[in-house]
Structure formats: structure tokens, C-alpha cells
Amino acid sequence: MKNSTIKKVMYAVVLVIAFSACIALPAYSEDAKIGYVDSQKILDESSRGKQVKEQLNEYVQSRQKIVDIEESELKSLQEEVTRQGAVLSPTAKQEKEEQLQRRFMEYQKKITELQKEIQQRRVEKLEEFNSELEKIVRNIGEKEGFSIILSNLDINIIIYAKPSLNLTDRVILELDKNIKKDEKK
Numbered sequence: 291m292k293n294s295t296i297k298k299v300m301y302a303v304v305l306v307i308a309f310s311a312c313i314a315l316p317a318y319s320e321d322a323k324i325g326y327v328d329s330q331k332i333l334d335e336s337s338r339g340k341q342v343k344e345q346l347n348e349y350v351q352s353r354q355k356i357v358d359i360e361e362s363e364l365k366s367l368q369e370e371v372t373r374q375g376a377v378l379s380p381t382a383k384q385e386k387e388e389q390l391q392r393r394f395m396e397y398q399k400k401i402t403e404l405q406k407e408i409q410q411r412r413v414e415k416l417e418e419f420n421s422e423l424e425k426i427v428r429n430i431g432e433k434e435g436f437s438i439i440l441s442n443l444d445i446n447i448i449i450y451a452k453p454s455l456n457l458t459d460r461v462i463l464e465l466d467k468n469i470k471k472d473e474k475k
Contacts, residue, residue, distance in 0.1 A: 325457040326440040336462040353404045426464045
């Protein structure tokens with residue numbers, strides 16, 4: 291939470307400095323060209339973004355299968371302890387219950403590890419996507435002489451902007467064009 295607040299403050303400071311520079315230096319403000327991209331829309335609507343989301347979904351499903359197998363084994367063991375509980379000696383029953391308890395603790399530990407694994411994979415895939423996105427946005431900015439291109443990547447500080455400043459659809463086209471090039475190779 292604290293890290294997010296720091297990012298927002300830093301982002302706001304950069305915006306204020308950039309806009310102040312444009313206003314304070316009229317010679318430069320005439321040439322100032324500003325744009326923005328909606329990173330979430332790019333992730334949701336571009337072919338590359340859909341591909342990343344699908345890969346993440348497949349990864350989550352593969353990990354869910356592991357959890358499901360563990361869960362079914364745990365249920366089977368619990369049913370066995372319940373069924374045999376009446377006929378087992380107190381010592382044998384206690385051993386079975388302790389075994390069940392150990393398996394349950396292992397199951398919980400495995401779930402925690404898998405959740406961390408999934409989160410790590412999500413971070414890696416999104417960082418790759420964002421890096422690719424940044425290259426395209428930077429390329430558009432350099433080619434077309436933009437002074438600033440904003441993004442709502444980490445925080446959504448853009449409350450309003452003219453639709454003509456929105457470069458999102460152009461970035462999606464560039465991303466999708468790159469996907470088609472990669473598929474042809």
C-alpha cells in the first residue's frame with residue numbers, strides 16, 4: 291500500500307514538472323505534444339494481451355489440477371479414517387488422524403507455494419508484456435515527436451484527456467502487427 295502511494299506521488303510530481311515546463315517555456319509549449327495509453331485496454335483487447343492472459347490462465351489451470359489431485363487424496367484419506375475409526379484401536383486411530391493432519395498441513399503448504407508460483411509467473415508475464423508495450427509506445431513517441439506519453443500502468447492518475455490524445459488503439463495495432471510478424475517466422 292505504501293509503495294503504491296509513493297508511486298502515485300512520484301507520478302504526480304513528474305506530471306506537474308512536465309506541465310509546468312510546458313507552460314513556463316512558451317517557446318517549447320507550442321511544440322509540446324502529449325498522448326496517453328490505456329494499458330489495461332491494451333492488455334484486454336490486443337492479440338498479444340489476450341495471448342498473455344491465455345498463457346496465464348493455462349498456467350493457473352495446470353496448478354489447479356495439482357491442487358485438485360491433492361485435495362481428492364486428502365478427502366480419500368479422511369473418508370478412510372472416518373470409515374475405519376470404529377474398528378481401529380485407539381492408538382491406530384490416533385496414528386491415522388495424525389497422518390491426516392500431516393497431509394492436511396502439507397496440502398496447505400503446497401497451496402501457498404502454488405499461489406506464490408502463480409503470482410510470480412503473473413508478474414513475469416506482465417513485465418514482459420509491459421516491456422514490449424513500452425518499446426512500441428517509445429517508438430511511436432520518437433517517430434511522431436511526442437513530448438510526453440502517459441500511461442495508467444501502475445496507477446490511474448489520468449482523470450480526463452481529450453480522445454485525440456489517446457494512442458491506445460494505435461498501440462494495439464502495432465502490438466498485433468508484431469504478433470503477425472512473429473507468427474509468419
